[in-house]
Structures are given as structure tokens and as C-alpha cells.
Amino acid sequence: MSLLAAIRKLWDAIAPRTHRDVEEEFRSTLEAYQEDLIRQGLPEEEARRKARIDLGRPTAQNETYRDAIGLRLFDELGGDIRYGLRALRRNPGFTAVAVLSLALGIGATTAMFSLIYAVLLHPFPYDGADRIMNPVVIDQQHPDQWSWFLLAKAQFDDLRLAAPVDSALGFDNGGLEITGGALPEDIQCTYLTENAGTFFGVRPLLGRNIEPSDAENGGHSVVVLTSAAIPTSSGERWKLITPPTPSSGSCRAASHSMTASASAMFTCLPVSSRVSTFPSGPTHRGSSSGPASHWPPPTLRSSPSCASLHNSIPIVFPITGISRCSPSSCLTSRELAAP
Amino acid sequence: LTKPVELPQGTLEMLILKAVSLGPLHGYGILLRIQQISGERLEILQGSFYTAIYRLERRGWIKGKWGESENNRRARFYSLSAAGTRQLKAETDKWTDMAAVVAGILDKKADEI
Numbered sequence: 001m002s003l004l005a006a007i008r009k010l011w012d013a014i015a016p017r018t019h020r021d022v023e024e025e026f027r028s029t030l031e032a033y034q035e036d037l038i039r040q041g042l043p044e045e046e047a048r049r050k051a052r053i054d055l056g057r058p059t060a061q062n063e064t065y066r067d068a069i070g071l072r073l074f075d076e077l078g079g080d081i082r083y084g085l086r087a088l089r090r091n092p093g094f095t096a097v098a099v100l101s102l103a104l105g106i107g108a109t110t111a112m113f114s115l116i117y118a119v120l121l122h123p124f125p126y127d128g129a130d131r132i133m134n135p136v137v138i139d140q141q142h143p144d145q146w147s148w149f150l151l152a153k154a155q156f157d158d159l160r161l162a163a164p165v166d167s168a169l170g171f172d173n174g175g176l177e178i179t180g181g182a183l184p185e186d187i188q189c190t191y192l193t194e195n196a197g198t199f200f201g202v203r204p205l206l207g208r209n210i211e212p213s214d215a216e217n218g219g220h221s222v223v224v225l226t227s228a229a230i231p232t233s234s235g236e237r238w239k240l241i242t243p244p245t246p247s248s249g250s251c252r253a254a255s256h257s258m259t260a261s262a263s264a265m266f267t268c269l270p271v272s273s274r275v276s277t278f279p280s281g282p283t284h285r286g287s288s289s290g291p292a293s294h295w296p297p298p299t300l301r302s303s304p305s306c307a308s309l310h311n312s313i314p315i316v317f318p319i320t321g322i323s324r325c326s327p328s329s330c331l332t333s334r335e336l337a338a339p
Numbered sequence: 340l341t342k343p344v345e346l347p348q349g350t351l352e353m354l355i356l357k358a359v360s361l362g363p364l365h366g367y368g369i370l371l372r373i374q375q376i377s378g379e380r381l382e383i384l385q386g387s388f389y390t391a392i393y394r395l396e397r398r399g400w401i402k403g404k405w406g407e408s409e410n411n412r413r414a415r416f417y418s419l420s421a422a423g424t425r426q427l428k429a430e431t432d433k434w435t436d437m438a439a440v441v442a443g444i445l446d447k448k449a450d451e452i
Contacts, residue, residue: 024413025414025415026366026389028365028366028414029367032367032408032412033367056386061389064389064390064393065389065393067390068389068390
């Protein structure tokens with residue numbers, strides 16, 4: 001069987017018959033019945049009348065057919081839609097008011113829901129935001145007091161490999177100074193591990209995000225400006241950012257107009273440029289002992305199969321050093337506070 | 340004069356399959372064939388007859404093909420498909436079993452239980 005014939009056969013099997021086809025078949029039945037009645041002795045006119053009464057009208061047979069194959073519902077729906085459109089065409093004034101009301105209603109509701117969704121339901125536009133959290137150390141004597149903690153590199157790597165952890169991000173908040181304008185400006189910044197781009201899954205509006213290659217060979221100084229660091233009210237955007245100097249921890253912005261709250265600006269830098277400047281000694285901030293090389297506080301995203309990292313034993317084990325350093329503390333986690 | 344028999348619900352499709360299994364027939368021919376085999380005792384409602392035909396064709400148990408009737412009129416002839424043959428056998432077995440069981444129950448007398 002050729003492909004065309006196969007397609008045609010399939011079409012014949014699934015396509016509904018046409019109205020004309022159904023009517024023609026029924027008409028042949030009607031006429032055959034009518035002829036039978038005439039043969040039985042009825043006059044032609046009487047036979048025709050009786051056949052119509054017994055079998056019905058050919059035009060009505062389409063409804064029987066569509067009903068039998070389950071298409072009646074669509075016919076009725078189509079009829080209702082056509083009736084509605086005709087009614088709207090007859091009353092253009094009413095139509096305009098109705099369409100405008102619907103447009104405004106739908107638009108306002110959509111805008112409101114979008115706002116609620118963005119602000120309340122889904123505040124963080126990150127990949128798997130509902131699985132991201134910050135583990136913190138709390139003092140059991142004062143459960144309301146918590147703090148982030150530093151890890152040794154090996155501990156951080158263990159944490160990354162723990163089964164419930166999909167991805168781990170190191171971050172540390174800091175401050176930088178922007179120069180190049182009339183006056184230097186202090187800005188807030190966050191140092192991030194090189195996987196920040198893939199961890200958050202956020203595409204930059206301009207340029208590129210921090211990439212794993214930024215940590216190679218001792219790390220490159222790359223700065224990523226957050227939207228808070230791009231003043232828009234002044235009408236001029238920062239066009240060029242020179243990388244921060246690791247030794248001085250400052251960066252320069254060319255072509256700037258920093259009228260918008262500079263202190264609220266938020267800048268992200270690869271953590272590799274900051275690792276060497278972390279204070280040696282404490283694993284837990286505020287403690288005085290611990291490994292010499294440190295990694296910043298982690299932010300974790302659980303794997304999709306693990307809904308929560310709370311009290312997760314595989315998470316706790318890699319960082320048992322923390323409890324050894326501070327026996328009165330225990331590890332818990334908080335929902336993500338955006339670094 | 341024999342008394343007309345009312346067709347039990349759900350059996351019309353089985354009878355149509357049987358009628359068509361004896362040879363290709365157009366719609367009115369199927370109706371006549373069933374009435375002929377039943378000795379003119381079965382009364383088939385016209386409304387439900389074509390509904391059953393359309394449904395059987397949609398399910399692929401019978402196949403329709405346009406042809407010419409004995410009165411040289413264009414008519415749609417139906418024949419049994421392979422799926423229809425299997426369905427007819429299944430329906431026949433089921434009906435035979437059920438009829439035997441019901442008949443057995445109805446034939447029982449008190450002293451036979």
C-alpha cells in the first residue's frame with residue numbers, strides 16, 4: 001500500500017462524513033422504503049408521507065449522525081458562538097462596552113496577580129527558588145540569634161557532593177569604593193563562587209554573568225552589577241565598569257551619574273578575588289579556632305527529589321566541624337535571603 | 340399470527356453485525372435482513388437503527404462503501420471488518436452464555452433445586 005493510500009485510508013477512518021454524504025444515504029433508504037410501501041399497495045403520495053413520518057427528514061439525519069459519533073456537543077457549541085457573534089454585531093454599543101469591560105477586567109486582574117506572584121508567591125526569580133536556603137548556626141541558648149559560618153574548602157566540597165544538595169553557592173557580603181567621579185562612593189558588594197551564574201540561572205541584561213572560568217588560574221576580577229546598581233532615574237546608565245583591584249578592593253565606573261542611592265547598590269564579584277582576604281582562623285564567625293583556609297558561607301539548593309534540607313543528616317555530616325568548634329550551637333537552615 | 344418481539348436494549352448492534360456478516364448490505368437492506376431472519380417479528384425503531392450503523396462504522400467494526408442498489412439507486416453498502424468479525428464473535432459468545440444461564444434459571448422447577 002502506498003503512503004498516499006495509507007493516509008487516505010486513515011483519513012477515511014477518522015474524518016466525519018459530510019452532510020451531503022449522510023443525507024444521500026438516508027434519502028436512498030427513504031426512497032427504498034417508499035417503493036416498498038407502494039408495492040404493498042399504498043398510493044404514491046400516501047407512501048411518501050408515511051415514509052417521511054416513519055423515517056424522518058433527510059436533513060435531520062445529520063444531527064443523528066453527529067450525535068452518534070460524539071460531535072453534537074461541538075455543533076451546539078459552534079451554534080452558540082455564532083449566535084453570540086450575531087448578537088454582538090447587532091448591538092455595537094453594547095459590544096464595545098462589553099469588550100472594554102472584559103479587557104480592563106482581565107488586564108487589571110492579570111497585572112494584580114503578576115504583582116502578587118512576583119512579590120509574595122515567587123519573590124526570587126532564580127532557578128528552583130523554592131529549594132534554595134541558607135544554612136545558619138544558631139545558639140541553642142538564644143534560638144533567635146543566628147549567624148552564617150565559614151567552611152574549609154574540603155568541607156565546602158563535601159557539601160557540594162552531598163546527595164540532597166543539587167548545588168552549593170558560596171557568598172560573602174562586603175563593601176567597595178567606586179572612584180572616577182567627583183567623589184568616591186561606597187557600595188555594597190557580594191563575593192560569589194564561580195558557579196553563581198548557573199546557580200541562580202538568571203540571564204544578565206547586558207554583558208555576561210560570573211562563569212567558572214573566572215576562577216581559573218587564581219581567578220579573574222569580574223564585576224556584575226545588579227539592577228540596584230544601575231541608576232535609571234537619572235537617565236544615564238553605567239556604560240563601562242573596570243574590574244576591581246583585588247589588593248585595594250575598589251572598582252571604577254566610567255560614565256556614571258550616581259544620583260540614585262549609591263549606598264544601596266549591590267555588586268557581585270567572583271569569590272576567588274576575595275578568598276585570600278578572608279580572615280584565617282575561625283570556622284564559625286566569632287570563634288577563634290579552626291582551619292586556616294576558608295570558604296565563604298554556603299547557600300544551598302536541594303535536589304528536586306529532596307523537598308527540604310531541614311535536619312538533613314547528609315547535610316549535617318560534612319560540617320560537623322562547626323559543632324566541634326562551638327558545642328552549644330546547632331545547624332539549621334533559613335529560607336533564602338538573597339545575598 | 341405471531342406476536343412481534345421488542346428488541347432488548349443493546350442487542351441491535353449485534354444483530355446489525357450479524358446481518359452484515361452474511362454479505363454486504365445497504366442500510367435499508369440490513370433492516371430488511373434482520374426482519375426477514377426474525378420472521379418479521381422484530382420491530383426495529385428507525386431512530387436507533389441509523390444511530391447504531393453510524394456508531395459501528397465509527398468504531399471500525401463495519402466498513403461503508405458507495406455502490407449501486409438492486410433498483411439502480413446509489414446506496415452505501417456496509418460490510419464486516421476484521422475488528423467487526425472479532426466483535427461479533429465476542430458478542431455472540433457473551434449472548435449465548437447469558438441466554439443459557441437465564442433460560443436455565445427460568446426453566447428450573449421447585450423440585451429440581
